[in-house]
Amino acid sequence: MDKCKIDRAKAKVNADAYPNHSKNMENLCIDVDGRKDKDTLLYKESVDKKNPKKNLHTIGCSLHQNELPFRALFKHLDGTTKSPTTFSGPLGKLCANDYHNLPQIAFSAVGNPLECEFEDKDSLSSDQRLIYEYTVGISRGKVDPRFVSWKIGPLNQARWLMLAIRLMCLWTRGTYPHNLSTKLHSLINFIVNVYAICWFDIKKHNKFHHQQMYIYNMIQRIQKQPTEIKKITLKNIQFNAFALLPENILFSMVKSDELEVREEGIKRILTIRRGEPAKKRLKKIPMINFKALHWTNLIDLSVNGVCEPPLTQDFSDSELESSLLTGEKLDLPDFPDVERAVKLVTEASQCVYSFEARHRHILGKVLCQQLRPAFSSKGSYLEHFDSLY
Known part of the structure; x- marks a missing residue:
């Protein structure tokens, strides 16, 4: 394969991808690997302090x-x-x-x-x-x-x-x-x-708004295990289930396919907006109700410090109320909850320098993956290489 040809094709994709990408960077997500990662949480806290308007949505990897x-x-x-x-x-x-x-x-x-x-x-x-x-x-x-x-x-x-x-x-x-x-x-x-x-x-x-359901199903299966195993594994879930942060549960409720769950999520968001703003955003996983009968009841959403999900803040009250009346879903992003994004960011940091260059590299890689057809084997890829670009 001609490496220069590959490099030219990559540069072209990067150039095409960046201008078409939305420059609205107000709401971002930070993906952690599902454990108490001090470095990640400190980074999140520093970003929150430096730019209060830039809300970071903490999500965890389901795997x-x-x-x-x-x-x-x-x-x-x-x-x-x-x-x-x-x-x-x-x-x-x-x-x-x-x-x-x-x-x-x-x-x-x-x-x-x-x-x-x-x-x-x-x-x-x-x-x-x-x-x-x-x-x-x-x-x-x-x-x-x-x-x-x-x-x-x-x-x-x-x-x-x-x-x-x-x-x-x-x-x-x-x-x-x-x-x-x-x-x-x-x-x-x-x-x-x-x-x-x-x-x-x-x-x-493998979507993030299903992650609370995965955790709920896991808890139900763990409950059938011997007492010693239940004690060890449920304790681990209590300290590492980032998906059960209140803002994540509210986001998943609004994204749910169940109408009753969506309505309950929107009502809670409207209540948060109309009430007194929380003095401090809740960053610690609340106590999990391991006897809950539905994933929406795994934590108490009425505790102090519960804030609106960052990804719903762009919707007006009238849009939320309209969704409540019509039953239509809000146009929210649908992103995976596994750690593929972390791998891609790591690769970008090894290839290029500066935030903008890494951002271009990531966007180009994603677009390239979308444009490239799927092949059943490496041999088929080699046969059709000349027609890819």
Whole structure:
């Protein structure tokens, strides 16, 4: 491939994308990885102080939110990590070995196979397909022979999906001491009945306004776990569920497909506008009601400091009241809740310097992805490369 041709095409896309982009930067979103990231929250606070008019909407990554309770449980049962790729506990050390070439044994089935069904299997990557097949197989008592010998990727603390697959491989091969069977069974039970099912729920609908529903469904599944596991994982959710900040719940209520939920969200926003402004914006996750019967009741929206979502502030009272009367949805942005944006920003910071240059690079990359057709293989991409630009 001619690198100069690629560079010219990228420059052209960047030049075309920037002028067409809206320059209204009043309302921005900051995406965090779903844990108490002090650096991110300090950055958010500094931006709020320097420019009070620029509202930052704090959202979390659903995939990280899903893996944090699993991570907390594994740390409790097996111990802490030693390095980015190794663990200090006995189960973590066993998972570092490759057992995929060994035959399956007769193992105890865990979970309900009907809860693990996922229709669009062709859209899954190799790792995703592996955790799907292992989850379904463990719930049925036997993993599909076509996938059981697939090679599993190496351990990495940035990818807890690999650890879950390796733990399930360990369970189906029986290559663990008898004294670890209770701990391993607890982890497998959590992976199959909570972690994996929630992961595929997120895969089906990866929009931010669905994230509160994911957390609610996760809590309902955790409630069926043993008492010790419930205590560990629910505590982790309390401190890391950024999606349950009041402004995020209000935004999701207004974006909801349920008319009653939308109406309730708009009424609360109008009440906030007509009441006395909050002296300080609530930045801490309120106490979660783990016994709630609907995701809108996970927190108390009447506590002090609840503010209007930044992304609804551009709508007038008359527009909100009109939406309330007609039942029509407000024209709000529809953005993903996974951390792809963080990866793109990191790539841009490594390629170019200054805010404007990074912004151009990101816009050009997004536009390029939209213009580029999808191919089933790399070979097809090479065949049609000359016609792409």
